[in-house]
Amino acid sequence: MDVLSDQLARARARGAVFSTLRRTAPWGLEFSGRRPLTAHILFDGPGWLSPARAEPFPLAAGDLVLATAGDPYRLVSEVGAPAETIGDARRRGSDDSQGPAVRVLCGSYVVEGSVGRSLLTALPQFTRIPSAAQHPLHRDAIALLAAEAGGSGAGQQVLLDRLLDLNLVYALRARWQQDEGRAPGWYRALAHPGLARVIEAVHRRPADRWTLEAMAQTAAMSRAAFAAAFKTVVGRSPGAYLTDLRMGLAEDALLRTDATVSTVATSVGYTNEFAFATAFRRAHGLAPGRWRAEQRTAAAGDRAQDPTA
Template sequence: MDVLSYQLTRARARGAVFSALRRVAPWGLAFTGRRPLTAHILLDGAGWLTPSQEEPVRLAAGDVVLATAGDPYEIVSEVGADIETITDARRRGSDHGPGQASHIVCGAYVVEGSVGKSLLESLPRFARIPAHAQNPRHRDAISLLAAEAEGTGSGQQVLLDRLLDLNLVYALRTWWQQEHQRAPGWYRALTDPRLARVIQAIHAHPERTWRVESMARTAEMSRAGFSATFKEIIGQSPGSYLTQLRMGHAEDALLRTDATLAAIAADVGYTNEFAFATAFRRAHGLPPGQWRATHRPTLQREATTTAAQRDAVHRSDTL
């Protein structure tokens, strides 16, 4: 698995709530801004993103906007247009009358854990990926998403979910290429072949006994040169990065499996349960067993809520 795939998988970045709406101008949609990560795609027509604390941003056909959590905002056909909440819009369904129409796709993502937090911190409040800057395959995926959103065939929801996930990968790639200095450190490191070998190796096998010396050998660099380059590009020491990676694996295992602490310790590269518990408590403020007992019920409640939301949205969109 490549590093971007790993990060998105660990962050559980997948579509949770989805809608595809046709609107005839003038129109406006209001969003609470509470979702950790939401993607908006203006499939055709034109519009405006109107944040509550910023100047409006012009949107053209094919533009993608990634929105992280914050103040409420709106997407409108023209500044000053009457608006309705996205909840009411989903309940009402698409407009089918004549006039200047736009189709807009909105998908909220589930993003979890420290890996998800790191991913979100690399994004601004709004990241706009204009159509002209998109990879041709990204534009093809958006076209396919638009076509599928218009259909009613069997398996449609699964296809829409996967296409929404595909959009996120392409959008993140493009944004980080455009805003390289704002990209996560691991992504910046992938542009350096020496560091890329190390990042890929420790992501593939975090349980191995990694030392700075062994990482430097993998990079084919001196120990001092490797440490300095790693910290300059990634923003943290090799040891800190490895610990953070292992903690991400541990979080996942604690929340989603019934594995013992000893088994988890071995899987993430610690020689014994005590060493693992010490490192985990230093990173999280709680021992792993207590952290599991505190966070697992929350995860289960959120999963139940998400499933109910998906069912409600799907029913309202097919009315």
């Protein structure tokens, strides 16, 4: 079980390129900072990222920045350069005038649910991964993304979306390898063979009867040693981690299927609907059926306000 892939899939973390713009200096793009997760890459030239309430920092060609929701910010050719909103820039299109030019790729990600929120809280507002620090395969993926963004062949949008997905996996790997202390607990556990076996097994078979004894046997550790190691590395007890995993799966099933609450309960490992409803209410403050109705109403309202989301 590839746990990172599982987490990204359950967070609905998938890319949707929303702009690839050519700009000649001086240039600037302004962002509201409201989108949950956005990737920025400058092709062909340098620039600066200028946050609203922090010091600007330089970007070289090929550098990647992941931006989570927060304060507004700007991508600019130089500090103080005038900037247009990304919405106005998209409507205007690329600049074909002569002079020093860059191509700016800005790709948003769909990130949903409690799993998505967990991923995002593991990131600061801005994560810069310099080209020089990228894995060679990541640089290759960015080069392919640059080449495809500059073309106009059939199926281009699908390729750009998938390459943006690939970019996110490499970027998260790089971020958490550079600063393991900020990585999610499940990611840190993957470096421990015994804990990794348990994390992978519960993600693969979350509905199994996972007692502490069963988890400890999977880890090939004593119950006491396993419980202590899991809490130290992951930051939560094995039982709490399993409950969080099951609640995330239940959220997904409630939102994206019309399965009954009883069916959802069984699918995530609860023996009866009452036990599931109790656990769900403890985690979310609402009964599963009411939570489903409120979430679907809110999602419909969000789509109506932002058709590009």
